Amino acid sequence: MSAxxxxxxxxxxxxxxxxxxxxxxxxxxxxxxxxxxxxVFRWAVLLGLSAADAEDAAQEILATAARRIATCEAEAxxxxxxxxxxxxxxxxxxxxxxxxxxxxxxxxxxxAAAFESPTAADAEMELAVRRCxxxxxxxxxxxxxxxxxxxxTRPEMARMLGIAEGTVASRVRLAxxxxxxxxxxxxxxxxxxxx
Amino acid sequence: xxxPQEVDLSKLREASPAPAVARRIVEGAMAxxxxxxxxxxxxxxxxxxxxxxxxxxxxxxxTPRPEIVVIAPQTLPLPALPALVSGQVAEAALGPVPFRxxxxxxxxxxxxxxxxxxxEPRAVRLQVAAGAARFEVQPLEADEVFAVSAxxxxxxxxxxxxEVEVEGDCTRLEVQEGIVRVSRAGRELExxxxxxRGTFCEGAQVPESLSEEDRLLSDALDKVRGGSDxxxxxxxxxxxxxxxxxxxxxYRQEALYYLARLSHRLGRADEARAFAAKFxxxxxxxxxxxxxxxxxxx
Numbered sequence: 488m489s490a491x492x493x494x495x496x497x498x499x500x501x502x503x504x505x506x507x508x509x510x511x512x513x514x515x516x517x518x519x520x521x522x523x524x525x526x527v528f529r530w531a532v533l534l535g536l537s538a539a540d541a542e543d544a545a546q547e548i549l550a551t552a553a554r555r556i557a558t559c560e561a562e563a564x565x566x567x568x569x570x571x572x573x574x575x576x577x578x579x580x581x582x583x584x585x586x587x588x589x590x591x592x593x594x595x596x597x598x599a600a601a602f603e604s605p606t607a608a609d610a611e612m613e614l615a616v617r618r619c620x621x622x623x624x625x626x627x628x629x630x631x632x633x634x635x636x637x638x639x640t641r642p643e644m645a646r647m648l649g650i651a652e653g654t655v656a657s658r659v660r661l662a663x664x665x666x667x668x669x670x671x672x673x674x675x676x677x678x679x680x681x682x
Numbered sequence: 683x684x685x686p687q688e689v690d691l692s693k694l695r696e697a698s699p700a701p702a703v704a705r706r707i708v709e710g711a712m713a714x715x716x717x718x719x720x721x722x723x724x725x726x727x728x729x730x731x732x733x734x735x736x737x738x739x740x741x742x743x744x745t746p747r748p749e750i751v752v753i754a755p756q757t758l759p760l761p762a763l764p765a766l767v768s769g770q771v772a773e774a775a776l777g778p779v780p781f782r783x784x785x786x787x788x789x790x791x792x793x794x795x796x797x798x799x800x801x802e803p804r805a806v807r808l809q810v811a812a813g814a815a816r817f818e819v820q821p822l823e824a825d826e827v828f829a830v831s832a833x834x835x836x837x838x839x840x841x842x843x844x845e846v847e848v849e850g851d852c853t854r855l856e857v858q859e860g861i862v863r864v865s866r867a868g869r870e871l872e873x874x875x876x877x878x879r880g881t882f883c884e885g886a887q888v889p890e891s892l893s894e895e896d897r898l899l900s901d902a903l904d905k906v907r908g909g910s911d912x913x914x915x916x917x918x919x920x921x922x923x924x925x926x927x928x929x930x931x932x933y934r935q936e937a938l939y940y941l942a943r944l945s946h947r948l949g950r951a952d953e954a955r956a957f958a959a960k961f962x963x964x965x966x967x968x969x970x971x972x973x974x975x976x977x978x979x980x
Contacts (some may be wrong), residue, residue: 500707507815509948512714516712516715517708517712520708520711520712521708524699524704524707524708525697525698525699525704527707528699528703528704528707529694529697532697533694536700539701542699542703542706542707545707545711546706546707546711546714547711548711549707549708549711550710550711550714550715552711553711553712553714553715565930571777574777574792575777578775579833588884601697601699602694602697602698602699603697603699603700607871612689613694613697616689616694621774625793625940626792626813631691635685635691635692636691636692636694636695637695638695648777648791648792649777649778649789649791649792650778650779650791650792650814650847651814651816651845653854653856653879654791654814654845654847654854654856657847657854663684663685666685666686666689667685667686667937669688670685670686671686678692
């Protein structure tokens with residue numbers, strides 16, 4: 488099993504930055520959070536949150552990470568560690584979102600684009616993909632996010648999710664199957680003029 | 683099964699929010715972790731306590747749910763694990779959660795649920811009700827039982843590590859160490875050994891009975907469980923027969939391990955050393971190797 492959990496992070500974090508953050512250097516901490524803000528926001532969105540909820544969640548994830556930065560012992564484990572926090576926070580926000588929906592009318596903002604998209608087609612694709620992710624079982628959304636979007640290997644995913652590699656493989660297969668079904672449903676909805 | 687051709691999820695790897703949003707996220711996070719001064723906690727603590735009490739009264743459940751603790755990967759060892767008691771449900775919503783079931787360790791994977799059917803000093807019976815769980819079984823004494831059920835299947839361990847996952851009508855078993863006996867409604871279906879996995883589905887065709895090779899090992903393990911000196915001697919005889927009949931059998935590791943342990947237990951030190959040496963020649967590392975090395979040194 489590979490010990491490298493962050494093979495090609497979007498913006499690599501130097502050990503000095505992590506060490507300085509752990510030593511109480513708030514400038515270094517802010518840089519560390521800034522380097523990971525895009526990533527945790529993307530995770531929150533693809534784990535089913537609206538753009539607004541994902542922003543709140545990303546803030547909470549980074550605040551939690553900052554408070555517990557001393558418990559992140561290795562630079563290589565940073566991604567995995569952040570992902571654990573993300574799962575917990577996203578789950579909490581999702582529960583809170585359900586509660587808010589009980590008392591607040593829908594505004595339509597829950598379907599607003601979350602990412603900066605260079606073209607309208609990209610934005611449409613993003614919304615369609617997100618709609619599919621939202622309808623997936625969270626276990627399936629997680630493996631698609633880590634494997635297909637972020638490009639982690641199965642051993643790395645197994646480590647991050649705390650499951651066996653064989654389980655990752657079967658979960659990925661089921662997730663792809665489920666995603667394809669949701670995708671077909673989404674296309675049918677769009678073609679039929681549905682929501 | 684692959685994703686639809688028009689969907690390339692890897693394109694989202696660079697997806698990011700608008701710069702203003704990213705800035706707000708970081709600033710907000712930093713503001714929330716700013717060092718605090720003053721005595722706001724004098725008000726906050728009683729308010730939080732009262733709120734917590736109210737929530738506990740409203741949402742109190744008969745089956746306590748474990749708190750999810752975020753730990754940095756690779757920062758084990760874990761502190762003392764929470765111990766399951768009979769009737770308790772171990773559930774992990776967001777990440778893997780470790781528990782103790784008697785002297786054994788259970789790690790419930792995210793979204794998994796394990797019911798402690800019976801936790802007694804000499805018998806642990808668990809049920810995987812949903813998702814996956816990994817079990818690390820400590821060496822069992824002769825009359826000890828460690829069994830995990832999933833649907834109609836029962837997985838019985840003899841000093842082993844294994845994982846059970848329930849997915850729809852199927853139950854998947856993966857054995858990391860040792861051997862697991864699988865049975866349905868009291869009938870033995872299969873012995874699954876180290877490094878092997880098996881998927882058992884409702885309604886699927888299963889072997890009618892164990893093979894002769896399976897049967898020999900299963901009988902030997904039953905005798906080991908019997909525990910008396912006569913049982914252990916009988917187990918040794920069966921295992922020797924197994925080793926002769928199946929010199930390259932799938933249970934060779936298991937047979938040598940038990941032959942060494944049983945010989946030691948029966949006071950046959952030379953035999954114990956010889957079996958341990960054979961075992962160590964093929965499997966020099968791992969918990970069992972350490973155990974046998976200790977036996978051989980005595």
